[in-house]
Amino acid sequence: MFVRSLTLRNYRNYSELHLDFDQNINVFLGQNAQGKTNIIEAVYYASLGRSHRTHTDTDLIFWDKPAASVQLDFDRLGVGNHLEFQFSREKRRRILLNEHPIRPKELIGSINTVLFSPEDLFLIKGAPAGRRRFLDGEISQASPAYYHELQQYTRIVTQRNTLLKRIRERKAAPDMLDLWDPQLVDSAVKITRKRQEAVRKLNMLANLMQRRISGNQENLAITYEIHGMEAEDMTKDLASWYNKELASHREVDILRGSTSRGPHHDDIILTVNGINLRSFGSQGQQRTGVLSLKLSELEFLRSETGEYPILLLDDVMSELDVNRRHQLMEFIRRERIQTMITATDAAYFPQERIGTYFHVKAGQITR
Numbered sequence: 001m002f003v004r005s006l007t008l009r010n011y012r013n014y015s016e017l018h019l020d021f022d023q024n025i026n027v028f029l030g031q032n033a034q035g036k037t038n039i040i041e042a043v044y045y046a047s048l049g050r051s052h053r054t055h056t057d058t059d060l061i062f063w064d065k066p067a068a069s070v071q072l073d074f075d076r077l078g079v080g081n082h083l084e085f086q087f088s089r090e091k092r093r094r095i096l097l098n099e100h101p102i103r104p105k106e107l108i109g110s111i112n113t114v115l116f117s118p119e120d121l122f123l124i125k126g127a128p129a130g131r132r133r134f135l136d137g138e139i140s141q142a143s144p145a146y147y148h149e150l151q152q153y154t155r156i157v158t159q160r161n162t163l164l165k166r167i168r169e170r171k172a173a174p175d176m177l178d179l180w181d182p183q184l185v186d187s188a189v190k191i192t193r194k195r196q197e198a199v200r201k202l203n204m205l206a207n208l209m210q211r212r213i214s215g216n217q218e219n220l221a222i223t224y225e226i227h228g229m230e231a232e233d234m235t236k237d238l239a240s241w242y243n244k245e246l247a248s249h250r251e252v253d254i255l256r257g258s259t260s261r262g263p264h265h266d267d268i269i270l271t272v273n274g275i276n277l278r279s280f281g282s283q284g285q286q287r288t289g290v291l292s293l294k295l296s297e298l299e300f301l302r303s304e305t306g307e308y309p310i311l312l313l314d315d316v317m318s319e320l321d322v323n324r325r326h327q328l329m330e331f332i333r334r335e336r337i338q339t340m341i342t343a344t345d346a347a348y349f350p351q352e353r354i355g356t357y358f359h360v361k362a363g364q365i366t367r
């Protein structure tokens with residue numbers, strides 16, 4: 001999969017821009033605040049229908065302009081496609097795939113991307129919600145059915161929580177929960193199973209990457225942790241376990257007005273050579289861990305979709321030491337993965353020509 005070209009109109013600090021991409025490595029060089037990340041953001045937006053930096057689409061429109069557009073020509077499994085986003089301060093955004101309007105959820109799976117930016121360190125250091133988002137994003141890109149199941153699950157939990165509060169206020173009878181719980185269990189099992197399967201694959205792939213980057217010094221392991229599940233429960237049937245847990249936590253749930261078991265509380269645990277990366281990993285180990293995880297996403301999506309996704313590396317070259325940078329570039333080159341890299345300094349790249357270099361200055365780009 002690759003993006004052939006990108007056309008921006010009044011998007012962020014670009015009033016008019018047309019870019020033809022290299023099918024392998026694209027390096028965007030420039031000082032701070034010139035518009036490098038804005039390019040990465042536009043490609044990322046096209047893959048998921050949202051920015052990684054803002055939830056408000058009007059932030060994407062050039063300061064005083066009423067509207068903006070982003071257009072991409074991309075190849076997927078050998079077929080050319082055209083995708084267009086139209087943003088307006090007055091109206092709802094429009095998405096057109098090959099000239100036909102589509103809904104945001106129909107966008108999922110059109111263009112796949114893997115983004116690695118300095119904020120990704122929070123994936124290891126931060127709260128479980130970030131790791132769940134990472135995993136869900138991964139699976140959703142490969143499986144729109146999972147994305148819909150997740151939406152369905154979130155709806156059930158929200159409705160169950162509303163009911164719990166009503167029961168607490170004696171506005172509803174506790175046995176009303178008997179209607180909701182089977183639906184919750186059914187959806188929770190589907191999500192948990194899919195996440196466990198994805199973690200098994202990521203675990204294998206990420207460890208291969210970690211060994212490669214660390215010169216066979218480090219082993220990375222990723223495991224899925226079901227909130228509240230004890231070791232002796234792990235062999236039990238998942239649906240019966242959820243049923244039992246929901247029943248035994250019913251009183252607590254009513255008191256709190258929230259559902260205390262389910263995949264919305266789960267986590268993934270990363271260890272290097274058996275040591276928990278979040279609590280005991282060095283900065284360098286954490287960075288390598290995230291990089292391995294990101295590179296394993298590439299392999300994961302390739303195994304699910306048949307093609308490598310597009311790799312977006314925003315400002316991460318300065319975060320890696322020379323050896324890791326070298327390993328990374330070698331991997332991208334060997335596998336011919338289309339990659340967009342932003343950096344402030346050409347010194348992060350090898351002397352020889354490795355792809356196409358773009359110079360970015362105040363919303364203008366020159367090759």
Ligand SMILES: Nc1ncnc2c1ncn2[C@@H]1O[C@H](COP(=O)(O)OP(=O)(O)OP(=O)(O)O)[C@@H](O)[C@H]1O
Pocket residue numbers: 011012013014030031032033034035036037038039059060061062063315342344
């Ligand atoms: N809606 C907008 N309209 C016009 N300009 C904008 C808008 N949003 C952001 N900008 C401008 O875009 C520039 C930031 O671009 P970007 O985030 O791509 O920087 P960068 O080149 O990646 O910098 P760094 O190296 O610091 O990450 C800033 O000059 C900012 O003022």
